[in-house]
Amino acid sequence: MSKDRVRVVVTGLGATTPLGGDVASTWSALLEGRSGIRPLTEDWVDSVPVKFAGLAAVDPAEVLPRPEARRLDRSEQFALIAARQAWQDAGAPEVPAERLGVCVSSGIGGIGTTLSAYDTFKEKGWQRLSPFTVPMLMPNGPAAWVGLELGAMAGVHATVSACASGAEAIGYAMEMIRSGRADVVVAGGTEAAIHPLNIAAFAAARAMSTRNDEPERASRPWDRGRDGFVLGEGAGLLVLESYEHAVARGARIYAQVAGLGMSADSHHITQPEPEGRGVMMAMTQAMTDADLTGRDILHVNAHATSTPAGDVIEARAIQKSIGSHPLVTSTKSMTGHLLGGAGGIESVFTIKALADRVVPPTINLDDLDEGVELDIVRAKPRDLPGGQIAAVNNSFGFGGHNVAVAFTTV
Amino acid sequence: MALTEQEILAGLGKIINEITGISADEVTPEKSFVDDLDIDSLSMVEIAVAAQDEFGVEIPDDQLKHLKTVKDVVTFIQA
Numbered sequence: 208m209s210k211d212r213v214r215v216v217v218t219g220l221g222a223t224t225p226l227g228g229d230v231a232s233t234w235s236a237l238l239e240g241r242s243g244i245r246p247l248t249e250d251w252v253d254s255v256p257v258k259f260a261g262l263a264a265v266d267p268a269e270v271l272p273r274p275e276a277r278r279l280d281r282s283e284q285f286a287l288i289a290a291r292q293a294w295q296d297a298g299a300p301e302v303p304a305e306r307l308g309v310c311v312s313s314g315i316g317g318i319g320t321t322l323s324a325y326d327t328f329k330e331k332g333w334q335r336l337s338p339f340t341v342p343m344l345m346p347n348g349p350a351a352w353v354g355l356e357l358g359a360m361a362g363v364h365a366t367v368s369a370c371a372s373g374a375e376a377i378g379y380a381m382e383m384i385r386s387g388r389a390d391v392v393v394a395g396g397t398e399a400a401i402h403p404l405n406i407a408a409f410a411a412a413r414a415m416s417t418r419n420d421e422p423e424r425a426s427r428p429w430d431r432g433r434d435g436f437v438l439g440e441g442a443g444l445l446v447l448e449s450y451e452h453a454v455a456r457g458a459r460i461y462a463q464v465a466g467l468g469m470s471a472d473s474h475h476i477t478q479p480e481p482e483g484r485g486v487m488m489a490m491t492q493a494m495t496d497a498d499l500t501g502r503d504i505l506h507v508n509a510h511a512t513s514t515p516a517g518d519v520i521e522a523r524a525i526q527k528s529i530g531s532h533p534l535v536t537s538t539k540s541m542t543g544h545l546l547g548g549a550g551g552i553e554s555v556f557t558i559k560a561l562a563d564r565v566v567p568p569t570i571n572l573d574d575l576d577e578g579v580e581l582d583i584v585r586a587k588p589r590d591l592p593g594g595q596i597a598a599v600n601n602s603f604g605f606g607g608h609n610v611a612v613a614f615t616t617v
Numbered sequence: 618m619a620l621t622e623q624e625i626l627a628g629l630g631k632i633i634n635e636i637t638g639i640s641a642d643e644v645t646p647e648k649s650f651v652d653d654l655d656i657d658s659l660s661m662v663e664i665a666v667a668a669q670d671e672f673g674v675e676i677p678d679d680q681l682k683h684l685k686t687v688k689d690v691v692t693f694i695q696a
Binding site for chain 1: 635636637638659660662663666
């Protein structure tokens, strides 16, 4: 079945993560199997049961000029830094404002601002709030700042679906180009949620690892000893472009965004549906949309967050809908879980894997859990073959949101 | 003891540099915030709040909109 429609390709990548302040440093750390998880040293750490996280390797406030940094929430700082990288990486395309769009998501938005502004309000009164408090806390803030930076007028969006937000943003951006609304869209996810309230709240949901004596070993997808996810922060953004537009300007093309699958579990507000029906539906749709079959998919960057239930359900779903042959990894073993940023950075990683033909390992996987019958890349990176190949990136979120995006080499 | 014009100018220069990135040297009495320094109304609110901390003088919103130049603010703080 051939589809006569606009092809969407990736021409720029940007990221700032717990492993590095850009794509190159993050990618080399991933291939080395390094953990970006560190003990927290803040005073408040005594008040929460989880005492480690994946803090951004490079403090965004040190990258941005002070006047700019002070009016941006940390999630906006990450997004703007990654957007500038991605835009430069794409060769700063010349595109009319009316043909340029943005879709940058965050799961929680400017929660750090919300909480610190409330402290200021209670202690000092409303007059002491920054006049930028609202644009700092609004969840569309990162998208809006990126849109202003680039002068985008074709639409600036921020899809929200918890930990699927970043992937949903990339899917939405792809559809903006397919439908003809835009030629170029900057898309991805960002998150800055390392705050005691968020850690306390996720801990209250019994979702986080409490392996406080071994932070670097805490994120261990599919390992029998896993006990929850590890919080990370940062952003990952892509420049998406119609194939025609990219070729006309002689752009370097990393990969094609070939297919999108989205579904909802409709099962439970936080628990994954045990059979993984929604997850399989998303992966199957992504493949169908891309004119691919399971056999074509040689790599999966899994959602696998290191939670007891989710990892194995996803593994079975991959096996049933794609097969046991792809090289599967969970880069969250090294970055932690960036929530709304996850789909952003993991799309970057999936695209790098296709472009460089190498899959980073899943670290800390010492004792594979029962029911996981996949070819998981462990300890060392493994090579992907030459020729036309495809990969899938999965992202799922509280609320039962499932997004799978299929990428292919060009 | 009241602050001198020079002291207020120096303090304002520091505040404006911190908030907008404009060099403190640029903050001279005759400069208009909007026309010369390109400072928007939200940044003016931030500057007014910071000036209150620095000089102990409250600048109410209805006064702030009449303060067009650096000199206007200096005079308001001195008064």
